[in-house]
Amino acid sequence: MPEYTLRIRRYDPQSGEAPHWDTHTIDLGETQSVLDAILKIKDDEDGSIGIRCSCQQAICGSCGVRMNGKPGLACNTHLEEAARRGQGTGWNPPDEGQESPVITVEPMGNMPVIRDLIVDMDSVHWKKVRRVTPWLINKEPIPEREYIVPHDNMVDVTQPMACIQCGACVSDCLAMEVDPLFVGPAALAKAYRFVGDPRDAQHAERLRDLSEDSHGIYDCTHCFNCIDACPKGVDPMNQIMRLRRMAGSDHEIKDRNNGYRHEHAFVKNIRRNGILHESDLLADSYGGKFNPSAGRELVSGLPTAIRGLTKGKMTPQKLLLHTHKAPAEVKRLFDQIDGKPERNELNLYVTGYEDEPEPHAEGAAGREPAEEQSAPDMERKA
C-alpha cells in the first residue's frame, strides 16, 4: 500500500496557544479517502484531533476541509487525488524525488475555527443562508391538493437543490475574503432555488432584495472558486449570474449598487463600438456623464485618469471619441437576439454533453501537447 504524509493543522482557540502542524505518516490504499486517513490517525495515534463527520457518503456535508489548499469533502476525496493537488488550483504531479506524497489538511476558510478542522458554520454559513429566506412562500390561494409544477421548472432548480450545505464554496469565496458581509455563494445558490420556483409568491421581491443589498448579487467577483470547490456540481456562481440576469434584464431592477447600470452600459457600449470603450463604460456605469452620482465617481476617478493621460495610456481622443465602430453585423445581432420574445438559454447541468465521436476531438479542447501537434487544428473552414 502507498504511504502518505498528512500534515494536519491543529488549533484550539481556548488554549491561548498558536496553531501548529502535526505530521503523521500512514499506509492506506490510494482510493481510500482523506477522511479514512484522518479517522485512522485518530484511532491509532492521536484521538484528540477535532473533525466533524457523519455519513461518510458525501451526503451530510459535515466534513468540509481544505486539502492541499483546495476545499472539499474529506470523505469523497481520494488520498491519491488530494496528494496530486498542488497548492494552486488544478492538478499537479508530486515534486520529483518526493518520497511520500504530502497532504496538508486545514480547516475551511472564511469561517472562525472552533477547534482543529472544525469551523463555526453557524456564525457565517448558516447565518447567510437564513438571510435569503430559504423556504417557499406559497402563492395564495394555496391549492387544496398538490401544487402541479411544470417539469421544466423543477429541472431548472435541481442544480441548486443538489447543495448539501457543506460550506466548501464559502470557504474559498474571494469576495467574502475582503467583504465578510457578502451574502456569498451557498446562500445565493439557495436563493435561486426559490427565485426559480414557480410556486413562490415572492419572486420579484427576492430579486429586488438581493439586488439592493450592497453585499448581494453584485458583490460576486467572477473568480470561479465556488464552482471548483463544490463537490455536488451546484456551480453557485452560475446561479448568481442567473439571479443577475433575471434582476437586470427581466425585472430591470435599478439597484443602488450600479449592477443594473453597469450591465446595461456594457451591452450598449459593445453594441455601439464593437469593442469596449472604457471611459464611456465608466461614466455610463454610474448613470451617464450628467448623472450626479456619476459626477462624484468621475471626479474621484480624476487622479487616475490624469495619471493615465500623462503616461500615454489614455489619450484625449481615446477618452472622448469613438474611433472603433461596431460592424453593422454586430449591431444586427444585438438587436435581433435581444429582440426575441424569450431568451434562449442552454443549461449544461440539465442537458449534459453530447458524446458523439469527433474526428478532431483531441484538439477540440486545445489541449494537445506540442510534440503531437502535426495537423492544423482549424481544418474545418466555413
Place this chain on the structure above:
Amino acid sequence: MKVAYWPGCVSRGFTPELHGSMAKVAPLLDIELIELDRASCCGAGVIAEHNQELADTLNARTFALAQRTDGELMMNICSTCQGAQSECQERLDANTEYRGQVNANLSDEGLRYEKGLTNKNLLWLLVENIGLDALKAKVSRPLSDLKVGPFYGCYIVRPVDRLAIDDEHPRDRYLHWVIEALGGTVIDYAGVYKCCGFPIITMNKEASLKQAGRHLGDALDAEADCLVVPCPLCHLNLDLQQPVAAKVVGRDLGMPVLHLPQLVGLALGLSPKELGMNKHIVKPMSVIDWSTSVVASAAA
C-alpha cells in the same frame, strides 16, 4: 507558426502597451499574427449575464472568423477573453441543436462556427506549442536575479474542467515555468491564484481595490521585484488603480506589474521602453535597473 489573433478590447484601450509589446515579441517567437479586427468584444461574462445566446453568438462569430483564416489555431492575450470564450465554446460544442440555433443567427453574414476550435492564451501557446526548450533557446538576456511573482488571476485557471487543466496539462503552473525558462526567479506569495477584484470595481470599489492592494502587498512582503499577468483587466486593477489601492489598504505599494509579452520581450533582448513600460502607472524601476545593469555588464 501562424495564428488567428484576438487581442481583445483592453489591449487596444487602456493598456495599449500590451498590444504593442505582443506585436514586437511575435516575430521574435516566429509567430505570425492574423489579427481578427472585425471581431467584437468577448462580453467578459457581462453580456452572458445579460443574454447568454447573445454572448454565445458574438463569440461564435469570432470563432468563425478565426476558422476562415489559415491560422493553425486562435490565440488571445487576455485571460478574461480566454475564460469568457471557453465558457461560450463549451456550450456551443456540447450541443448540436444549440450550435445550429447560434449559427442561424450568423447565417446572414455567411459565417458558421464548426465545433472544435482551438483557442489558446499566449501563455498556453508558449508552453504547449512553442515549448519551453525552444523558448529557452531564444532567450538572449536571461532574467537572472529578477524576482518575478506570477499573478494568474481567475479566468485562466478556473474552472479546471472547462479549461482542461489536469495532470498532463497543468496549466496552472505554466506562468511559473515560463518565468523559470526565461531565467527569472519565481516568487510564491499568497495572491498567486487570487482575484484582482476588477469585475466589481464599479459596484463595490472598496472590496475590489482591497483585493488588488492585498495581493500587491503580499508580493511586496515576499520581496518580488515585479508581478507578471496574462490579463489586461488584472493589469488595470493592479497597475492603473495601484495608487488608489494603496490608500485602501493603507500602505505604500510601488509594485511594478508586467504584461506577459513584456516579460518575454525583456528576456528576448527588448528594452523596457520598446515594450511600452513607460506607459505603466507604477514605473517599473526594479525592471529598468535590472535591464540597465545587465546591459552595462554585457558591455564591460
